[in-house]
Amino acid sequence: MTHAVHAASALLPRGWVDNVRIEVEGGLIGRIACGVAAEPDDERADWLIPGMPNLHSHAFQRAIAGRGEMRGRGEDSFWSWRQAMYRFVERLDPEAMQAIAAMAYAEMLEGGFTRVGEFHYLHNAPDGACYADPATMAAALVAAADETGLALTLLPVFYAHSGFGAQPPQAGQARFVNTLDSFARLHEACGAALSALPDAQLGVAPHSLRAVAPDELAALTALAGEAPIHIHIAEQVGEVEDSLAWSGQRPVDWLLDHAEVGSNWCLVHATHMTPDETARLASSGAVAGLCPITEANLGDGLFPASAYLGAGGAWGVGSDSNVRIDMFEELRWFEYGQRLALRKRNVVASGEGQSTGAALFDQAGQGGARALGASFGLAPGHSADFVSLDSRHGAFAAMPEALRVDAAVFVAGREAIDGVWRRGRKMVSEGRHHARAEIAARYAATLARLVV
Known part of the structure; x- marks a missing residue:
């Protein structure tokens, strides 16, 4: 019709x-x-x-937005925030996952995003056992996308280790962990769960170099083929230091030397790079997945955007922890971070008379669509x-x-x-999303049940 x-x-x-x-x-x-x-x-x-692609989301983290802003003992950082997030993860069931994701997805549509790349790593039951259907939690995300109408690129995450050198996982990571064999079954089940969702895409997400051993990374790359491949990388200084201790190389250098990184790859954050790494990433054809609001909230640092754009690098934006969902604000923070770091204005605009907002919007749209296996533009x-x-x-x-x-x-x-x-x-x-009242009521009831 x-x-x-x-x-x-x-x-x-x-x-x-x-x-x-x-x-x-x-x-x-x-x-x-x-x-x-x-x-x-x-x-x-x-x-x-055009609607904007959101290339990186952990939908369930919408439920802890605003709950990590009270200072703890000593200095707070990404790592202390992560421990609090792990404690919340223990309470989530499929029903709660769908309710929280539906709230996040409705807000994404209200905020100008029309497709999300869901970097999904919460696979197992609270005790770490695999559900009878390994895609049970993924199916909750698919249901949330279906009820809200948001387009979904599902990125099931492979997570096996707690640190570089294939260190055994920690107790708080039991819900994330798979073997290569169990992940293959999960990946197949995710494809089945997506089959009825219009224009859905399925990719693969090795969580990070600290969580995936080199042989596992090679197997995951082969499994993905030409589909989107997303990986967290160089988000924290501690991660860079650990990578150097393990391999003698920084994370982005190691990845570019040991994997065939190309245009179907998205390197999420890539915050802490040398000038050489920045130029190499730009020339690889991969997309840098940047989440300026979350990166500011977690104190990650600033991506070297000026050098990266000068080398012709592609990028897009994501809402990551979903502490605030606003497509325009992600773009604004991207530019403002560079202004603060460089003490310059209109950094992203490439030449005299070019609109900075238009450059931000078009570059993020094109890069985000490429990262999610989709199209951008009217x-x-x-x-x-x-x-x-x-x-x-x-x-x-x-x-x-x-x-x-x-x-x-x-x-x-x-x-x-x-x-x-x-x-x-x-x-x-x-x-307002047409189903906002119903979705918000279910979300509020879910949090009342979970938050103690």
Whole structure:
């Protein structure tokens, strides 16, 4: 069945165009007509932009957002936060996973994300035993994506060790751990769970070099083939030091020397790199998966963006711990971090007269889509995933067309988002997901049950 959405203005690959009519058939964009009036049965939108891919999420961590901001003994860090997260993980069951993920996914759509890369490592029962269906927890994520309408690239995580050199896992990691044989069964079961979800993608995620031995990494790469491969890397200084002690190499150098890293890879965080590592990563064709809000919240450090972009590197953004879900704010933090580090402005804009907001938006969209095995942009054949901005928002008052995205990124944030369509189906109106009330009530009841 074909229907159409008419926008007063739309951000097409060639720029802003007025009076755009987008036909949708089978969830995909068909014909795009420009400079035309709306037809009687058309849905109406104000300013349309493409939906943004969210390339890195741990959905269940939405439930602990705001619960790690009270200082403990000594200095707090990522590692102390991780121990608190492990304690929460012990309480999660499939029902809770779906309720929490549905809340996170509804908020992603409200915040301008239309596809998520779910870096999923919570596989086993609380005692570490495998569920009868190894994809039981993954199926809860698939159900959450189905009920909210969010596109899903599922990235089941292989996790076997607690540190470099194949150290045995810790007790708090029992729900994450697999062997290569059990992971192969899990991966197959995840594919079956995804089979009924429209335009879903399945990838592979070696958790990190500290959690995956070299022979296991090679086996996982072979299993993935051309599908997305995502890995945490060089997020923390301690990780870099441990890698040097184990191999004599820093994590990014070791990975690029020992794996065929290419355009289907996403290196998540990659925060602590030397200039040589930065240039090598950029030239590899892989995507750097950056999560500026979470990286700031956890005190990770700043990605060397200026050098990486200067070398032609691809990147995208993710919401990671989901402490705050806002596509525009992720982009804003990416640029602001560089401004603070370099004491310069408009770092991402590559030349005179270029819009920084537009550069952020396009680069993150293109890189994120590549990392998730998807497409980005309002173009025929692409998934009909788009976001409408409310031109009446004060951030857009008397704003020139060329600065609209700047106003959204640096001023308005998610408050400017009026509607969101996924596969041509409107899921968000007036800034709220259509099922928000029900999802939020179930989420609140779930947390009341879990949090003691």
